[in-house]
Amino acid sequence: MNKVITLKERPSGKPEEKNFEFKEEEKPALQDGEILLASKYISVDPYLRGRMRDEDSYITPFKLNEPLSSMVVAEIIESKNDEFQEGDHVSGMLQWKQLQKHTGEGLNKITNKKVPLSAYLGVLGLTGLTAYLALENIGKLKEGETLLVSGAAGAVGSIVGQIGKIKGCRVVGIAGTDEKIDHIKNDFGFDAGINYKTTENMAKAIAENCPDGVDVYFDNVGGEILDAAMQNINDFARIINCGAISIYNKEEVPKGMRLEGIMVKKRALMQGFIVRDHADEFQEAIKQLGSWLADDKLKFDETKREGFENVPKAFIEIFEGKNTGKMLVEV
Amino acid sequence: MNKVITLKERPSGKPEEKNFEFKEEEKPALQDGEILLASKYISVDPYLRGRMRDEDSYITPFKLNEPLSSMVVAEIIESKNDEFQEGDHVSGMLQWKQLQKHTGEGLNKITNKKVPLSAYLGVLGLTGLTAYLALENIGKLKEGETLLVSGAAGAVGSIVGQIGKIKGCRVVGIAGTDEKIDHIKNDFGFDAGINYKTTENMAKAIAENCPDGVDVYFDNVGGEILDAAMQNINDFARIINCGAISIYNKEEVPKGMRLEGIMVKKRALMQGFIVRDHADEFQEAIKQLGSWLADDKLKFDETKREGFENVPKAFIEIFEGKNTGKMLVEV
Numbered sequence: 001m002n003k004v005i006t007l008k009e010r011p012s013g014k015p016e017e018k019n020f021e022f023k024e025e026e027k028p029a030l031q032d033g034e035i036l037l038a039s040k041y042i043s044v045d046p047y048l049r050g051r052m053r054d055e056d057s058y059i060t061p062f063k064l065n066e067p068l069s070s071m072v073v074a075e076i077i078e079s080k081n082d083e084f085q086e087g088d089h090v091s092g093m094l095q096w097k098q099l100q101k102h103t104g105e106g107l108n109k110i111t112n113k114k115v116p117l118s119a120y121l122g123v124l125g126l127t128g129l130t131a132y133l134a135l136e137n138i139g140k141l142k143e144g145e146t147l148l149v150s151g152a153a154g155a156v157g158s159i160v161g162q163i164g165k166i167k168g169c170r171v172v173g174i175a176g177t178d179e180k181i182d183h184i185k186n187d188f189g190f191d192a193g194i195n196y197k198t199t200e201n202m203a204k205a206i207a208e209n210c211p212d213g214v215d216v217y218f219d220n221v222g223g224e225i226l227d228a229a230m231q232n233i234n235d236f237a238r239i240i241n242c243g244a245i246s247i248y249n250k251e252e253v254p255k256g257m258r259l260e261g262i263m264v265k266k267r268a269l270m271q272g273f274i275v276r277d278h279a280d281e282f283q284e285a286i287k288q289l290g291s292w293l294a295d296d297k298l299k300f301d302e303t304k305r306e307g308f309e310n311v312p313k314a315f316i317e318i319f320e321g322k323n324t325g326k327m328l329v330e331v
Numbered sequence: 332m333n334k335v336i337t338l339k340e341r342p343s344g345k346p347e348e349k350n351f352e353f354k355e356e357e358k359p360a361l362q363d364g365e366i367l368l369a370s371k372y373i374s375v376d377p378y379l380r381g382r383m384r385d386e387d388s389y390i391t392p393f394k395l396n397e398p399l400s401s402m403v404v405a406e407i408i409e410s411k412n413d414e415f416q417e418g419d420h421v422s423g424m425l426q427w428k429q430l431q432k433h434t435g436e437g438l439n440k441i442t443n444k445k446v447p448l449s450a451y452l453g454v455l456g457l458t459g460l461t462a463y464l465a466l467e468n469i470g471k472l473k474e475g476e477t478l479l480v481s482g483a484a485g486a487v488g489s490i491v492g493q494i495g496k497i498k499g500c501r502v503v504g505i506a507g508t509d510e511k512i513d514h515i516k517n518d519f520g521f522d523a524g525i526n527y528k529t530t531e532n533m534a535k536a537i538a539e540n541c542p543d544g545v546d547v548y549f550d551n552v553g554g555e556i557l558d559a560a561m562q563n564i565n566d567f568a569r570i571i572n573c574g575a576i577s578i579y580n581k582e583e584v585p586k587g588m589r590l591e592g593i594m595v596k597k598r599a600l601m602q603g604f605i606v607r608d609h610a611d612e613f614q615e616a617i618k619q620l621g622s623w624l625a626d627d628k629l630k631f632d633e634t635k636r637e638g639f640e641n642v643p644k645a646f647i648e649i650f651e652g653k654n655t656g657k658m659l660v661e662v
Contacts, residue, residue, distance in 0.1 A: 219591065223591075241591050244592045247591065247592040255588060255589065256587070257584050257586060257587075258554065258584055258586065260572050261553065263572040263602070263603035264575055264605065267602070268603050269601070269602045269603075271600045
């Protein structure tokens, strides 16, 4: 029998294990043109929380009692499609199933054997693409500028910071433990880090760590950290709204500092970014990221959980800040 | 004796007449190369409130006990400068004085006699330039889109709406009296108007008046009207932060709806705009606005007060919503 993870009920507030259900189904039988995929690595991402709501969103909501999906690296274990060989690996938007059949359409063939398979869910997957393309399209970093990043030890944040260093910027990261702060400074080359959980006055801490002000703020969290960053932006600053994890779990939109006065005064630019809008730029971006990776200019880490049965738990742990870098499950 | 208006004390909250002082000084004596200007029309603008604060801003704060300044149309009544003739008119950033001397540097010579002098403080002055250049640089209107404008009967808003119609957009305006709503519809060609003072649920009213959603929101006010607009924006909407009159008079930054979740979801762009940053685009813009004006495609109105002694009062009246269109004083 084949195991499948479905959405049993829509989370209210923070996701819980009871929102998910494991079901069994027959092992899929192939028709001509199809391939059978065995999931190897399953990506769990904050944005999936949004798809669990039953409301109009930029991406269709998940249906109740049907399998969830995310980016997955899979091995082809049987092929009735000439374009795919048994033993090859692919990545793509796939269902949370141990086994699934597929026409192969829209899947990315993994050909570069030098890069570990799981990197295709991270630095060469949506997280790396998000970091790179948001900076290219909105951040437009200039040498010597100051880049502030929240969620700095996370999958996107850690790549953002390293790109900032490659571009010759001062890079300051915000994260939630002293270990993460040490990590981003020692391993990812950030110039400074701020632990928001032990810092009383974030606006002041940002001012101290960004003596020339903030030119680009890459915001993965929203909320009060955004307010604190906004109090330190320079004229013509760019703010990338890449995530609002502090808001996703709230049932009502929280209140915060009104930002429009600062926006006018500083002629700041704030823009929401979703990587899917930029599919036509992926190839170019993967080329650039792959070359930095090959030159050892880009390090990444991942928090790996083991076992298909731990996919929901790994997803929940993101909202508890238990991951460092890309969170994924090795099936 | 020559009359002068100085800043006696910095307003706390809404400006009051006691914040200003009338002083007298000797009539200025000219040196070679100088001209003597008699103020004809003095512009009063919401942004001046910001300059009355003693804090770092995009523009130097006014000094206590010194003359205030704004855009002024003046007549040259004496000239010791070959480039300027007695009887000519100029516009420029000038002091709130009945008479003042000047080197002429940076002043705009008014040569087009077909346009009324006061238009140089409005549609061909900073307000018209603000409307046009913010739309060009941030709004990037496309035919068939929906443009929402707050402060729609104001000097900037009324021009914004008319440019929207020229560009083939549905244009919806927000203002504070039924008279203003009638005015923007009947005289400026807006498709619809919403009186925010008599509307209980602004978000719903905007939804009803913008059935295809809001593509560009030109925000002259900030605050709760911005929140309501944000609940109706389309994917890839552009929000122009051009003013935050609802915030200027507050001593503490008010709280409001957190917008970062919507920013991400809609991949919206929000950008602060101050026309002074775009001085190199003025000439081109004045040409375009002047041509629309000549073709009668652009109407404007102004609220004119009489007498130099009424300049502070006229300024205060802006914050009471007593003006329709450009507020200015005929000296």
